Amino acid sequence: MTALLAIDQGTTSTRAIIFDINGNKLGSSQCELPQSFPNPGWVEHDAVHIWDDTVACVQGALADAGLAADDIDALGITNQRETTVLWDRANGQPVHPAIVWQDRRTSAFCQQHQDRNDWLNEKTGLLLDPYFSATKLTWLLDNVPDARVRAERGELAFGTIDSWLMWNLTGGRLHVTDATNASRTALFNIARNEWDDELLAFFKIPRAVLPEVRDSAADYGETEPGLFGGAIAIGGIAGDQQAATIGQACFKPGMSKSTYGTGCFLVLNTGSEFKRSQNRLLSTIAYRIKGETTYALEGSIFVAGAAVQWLRDAMHLIRAAGETEKIAKSIPDTDGVYLVPAFTGLGAPYWDPEARGAILGLTRDSGIAHIVRAALESVGYQTRDLIDAMEKDALALTELRVDGGMVVNDWLSQSLADLLQIPVVRPETVETTALGAAFLAGLTAGVYESLEDIASRWRAQTRFEPQMEAARAKKLLAGWHDAVARVRSANAV
Template identity: 50%
Template sequence: MSVLAIDAGTTGVTALLVNEEGAVVSRGYEEFAQHFPRPGWVEHAPESIWQATLAACRTALASAADVPVCVGITNQRETAVLWDRRTLAAPRRAIVWQDRRTAGICEELRPHEARVSELTGLRLDPYFTATKFTWLARHEPDLWSRVAAGETALGTVDSYLVARMTAGARHVTDPSNASRTLLYGLRSGTWEPELCELFGVPRQALPEIQPNYGLFGHTEPEAFLGLRVPITGMAGDQQAALFGQTCFQPGDVKCTYGTGSFILVNTGSEPVRSDAGLLTTVAWQAPSGELTYALEGSIFVTGAAVQWLRDGLGLIGSAPESQAVAGTVPDSGGVVFVPALTGLGAPHWDPQARGLISGITRGTTRAHLVRATLEAIAFEVRDVAEVMPRISVLKADGGASANDLLMQIQADQLGVAVERPVVQETTALGAAFLAGLGHGVWASTEQLRKTWQLDRRFEPGDRDDAAYERWRHAVRLASTHS
């Protein structure tokens, strides 16, 4: 018996088949194109995401011994997607969470920020979905008229995928994704009319919100690879990773090292507010209606900085090569890199900040710059950890967690152990766990906890606080707030 997990990420789609022991038995992956129509703008073609989903699932299922009993979905969050309710065709490209075009709208609405934060646990930043919808209403009125008329649906990537998989029968989302839109009330657990009015979003165009595990709908065979399978779990990628890391107790914390890095700590049944740049968000909701909350530090560029070294500068041939290159020098030689390539996220929150490299001398080599990039990732995570409840152990996952040097630098900088699991694709694993709970593959979270296996534990060593102070100074120089 297996569960199909779909992880629709920012640069590609991963599909995993997970068995009852929580082991990955097969996988598929398919990239899709990134579009940058203007500086600071990032878009994805929804049809490309859908075709990548089909391709990744086709690959994962090719070697399957049997048909999966259920499907779970996890996704890049905050990305604004529109599609025709009848044809399911997208009238324009999706506006991605990394997109900065709505910075001006955020400034315009700044007088409302205290109220928005009170209701949502978030802040006014281009990161979140609602301002993207506001921008579309202002700049593409013909398109928006079809939204107002009920012909075009609004959603995030999760709800778009469910619409495609069910041939348009279902328009649904879950609380973890809804809580990232600036339209969902943390206390009310639903779309807030006050927020819909503020951002000019028709409430009837938004999806129905359902608990994170339970029946979301069935795939239609003609739409989804000839399969009729229940969709029984769904969560935004970072909450899914928290679930996949079995962080079920208050105080449990994980960091996912992907395109960006996201540190989440389970805060239990009460939303905990932060005045230090952290976000209060829904982790997941049980079918009983009970909500679990999390505090989150969202860092926009970490793994993407390594990709930039590869694709933009040509300093490395592949992301894994960064470990070997950086390992040829004992430190960064005084080079500091602030990878604010799409602004700064937590705890600084400066959408106008731009990347900065300092400390270059005639003796600087590519190895120093690559090492400075790995150090920057660890420093960014430490920035967030400094304003979080005290961390005793950090569970690490995501693609860059395979980098042993990075994980050791991270343990040193945090002063706590970093634990990496055997299955590092915990975002997709969390989707599988949620779907399996929703379908009865697993009976409880306690049963799921027993499937978690340690790959390696990195113990903290000497901490280079001088390098961290150089980093903090460089961040102030990169920030428009300084």
């Protein structure tokens, strides 16, 4: 029996899932991951906690599947991207908490250097924004005592979460990343597929801290035998949104997927062409296999499922996320209430790190149901903004493949189809991020012959067709744009 193990390290949880050759789940384990917010706009993780949870989850998934390490054909890693870890090569200990992708502490630096946006975008496909790893790493080198001197001496190692896990899984033997994660640092030239000396000089990053960059499907060695009762071959790494693109089998130019987790990330395959966006989207590496790079356009929304988490944990309007579907159905519409979840600024296509969240359109008749429904609808509005921008850059989308924890909500999936005015397709396996990592590992291990072999195993579960009239969707979207305009910062471009 084929068994492929995926480590899926996300923003709010760490998971390990074991799949069979067709993507059916054999076993899994999950640990919730707390975040800390030491200052307004700051978001941090304990990297050691992430590693401990990873070990526990892999052990738990093996136990759940009734399998041993020797039964696993290969392991793949997928991870929250841009989150930045800096650690001591000698003892493997982080020198500071990990700075999470949502963190906005470097906003002032980015605002100060907005004149470098075109230059940066030409090399990386990205924008100068606190979202990406480069400014986070610069901050660590400038603010952790002796960090810059030690980094220049080669004593410290930088990595996104995949690199941190690989270091620990291999007992410190490998300091590596893959091309997808490297492409999210703002230090990697995605046209030339290499770390860029001019970018390193601009951000004042010593080359000695950087990991080696490999293909997304590649031989990454094997785990330390003592971790899981035997060595497991590691065959793939991809950032979470790229892994979901692979898990959704979006291998042809023009195919697109959108993942709804903590944030929302819409990725459009553009093939072998590095296509720069003219509408404030990101160009990125979708995957690199056998040295051949496939590119994508991406729209990044910072808050999707996190808005539901906020309703539950901060506002106490719901007890569990699963309640939102019933609540949204209990009213015909929001009666003009809009929730703009700019808790950590606005991502694409606005890129306004200083924007802040708001609930607008409240009247005496407004209640909990209106706010909850408005939170769910904000996901659709933000996705529509991304699709409109993508259509200006590339081509009109004919359907959208969706995944992530939020889309198990049928009402939300139908709402997406209505607001987007295109069919929304939910696959049989919504754990597509982990599945994509497993597919990459299986490709390296020879379990799959090709990407076409992987694509043949993808299955649709439900297709949601638009039921709302286009004029109604257009009117709702106009109200959304008015609400967004009200929360934009004075410095917004």
